[in-house]
Amino acid sequence: MPTNTLLLTHDVASPLMPTNQEFTTWARDDYTRHNDTLFKIQLAWDAPENEPFKSKSGYFKLIHVPTKVALWTHPKTLPDWAFKQQEINGNKNPSERSAIWYVEDIIADQYNDEPADRDEDQRPVKVPKSMNFFKKYIELQLLMFQHNAGLTASHPYASGPLNWPFMISGISFWTDNDTQKQIYLVGNIIGWWTCVVGLSVFVGIIAADLLARRRAMDPIPDSVRNRLWNNTGFFLIVWGVHYAPFFLMNRQLFIHHYLPSHLASALIAGSVLNFILSDTINYPISYATSKTRLRLATVLGYGLVLFMMFIYIAPLTYVHQD
Incomplete structure (x- = not known):
């Protein structure tokens, strides 16, 4: 100005x-x-x-x-x-x-004369280098890798991968010290720890099943075992693929880097809950029984508790005006 x-x-x-x-x-x-x-x-x-x-x-x-x-x-x-x-x-x-x-802007001088001796019109027009799709894709990946590798400075809200599944700390997006207001990214504590428990229970079930089968015992029906291994096992692979590489990185890391793995762990927790509440798989149609109502009540009760926790901590992240 x-x-x-x-x-x-x-x-x-x-x-x-x-x-x-x-x-x-x-x-x-x-x-x-x-x-x-x-x-x-x-x-x-x-x-x-x-x-x-x-x-x-x-x-x-x-x-x-x-x-x-x-x-x-x-x-x-x-x-x-x-x-x-x-x-x-x-x-x-x-x-x-x-x-x-x-220099950000060039403005007129005190006599309201526009800057002289501009030679934009005489400059040769740069022709973009022609590259095929694969070269562009490889260049983009390399540039992203180089940029991420350069983010090595410390940050007060940075955290390590070991802390992410347990939601030990979040990220502060905005702070006003005068009014003591803050916008803070934090996960749903109940949902986050449910995923940790689900991961632990799934690993325990798989280990116990392998040990039992080596002793000629078959505690899990084949149809239930196949679904557990195929579906939940796939979710476990997705969780590991998105989580393990961060242990090899030497850059700034934050809790939001865990969100893809957290989604996979939520799917694992849902599969484990389904395994616990199901005795077998009925084909082609499963009929409602007394246990069906118990399962429905369990899921609805847990969903209600999860929603109440969301309502409790939502003002931290989403803010509200009085």
């Missing part, structure tokens, strides 16, 4: 950092502080001699001529009297990488 004033810095401490110089603006027609409004642009890289400077892709440092400080900023905002705007000040160490800027 044009202010119709000149940028100025002087040997006065900035509001938030006493070691840095204050930056402000000065009236354009007042020449009493002319020297304090003199800056030079220093390119932040060794550009070829005839290469033009480009907005958004060209980086520079703005150096104050009299004091040699560089235009610099930091994340901390100014107090209420400055409407909590981001502060800029003069850094006495121009070599810092955080003192590098780029």
Whole structure:
């Protein structure tokens, strides 16, 4: 936003950092502080001699001529009297990488004249490189892999794969310290731990069945066993395929990376519940019995408890306005 004033810095401490110089603006027609409004642009890289400077892709440092400080900023905002705007000040160490800027917009000068000497029309049009589908696909996968491999910085809400099935911690999406408000991603505790129990019970059933069959015992009917191995076993493979690779990654990891595996574990829990509540498989039609009503009541009761827990913790993630 044009202010119709000149940028100025002087040997006065900035509001938030006493070691840095204050930056402000000065009236354009007042020449009493002319020297304090003199800056030079220093390119932040060794550009070829005839290469033009480009907005958004060209980086520079703005150096104050009299004091040699560089235009610099930091994340901390100014107090209420400055409407909590981001502060800029003069850094006495121009070599810092955080003192590098780029041009976002080109606007008219003080005489409302558009910038001259633009040569966009004379530039050769770049023709996109022709690539077939498979080359594009491979390039995309490699770029995604490289980008993910570079996300190695620490994060306060990062968590390891061992913690995910137990929902030990969630992710904070937004926090307002003044009003003590927060939007927090957290799973349904009952549903999450039901999936853990379902996984454990399924592994226990499979282990017990294998041990019993080695001793010439057949505790599970063949039709029930086949469905348990084929359906629930497939869900277990899906869970492992989406979960195990994260143990090999050295990047930032969050609880939302477990969501595909969590869905598979929910299917496992449902299959285990069906196995526990079913004696056998009746073909082609299963008729309702007294046990059918018990199974229905069990499922409805569990669903009600699950829904009540969702209602209880929903404001954390979905928020509501009074």
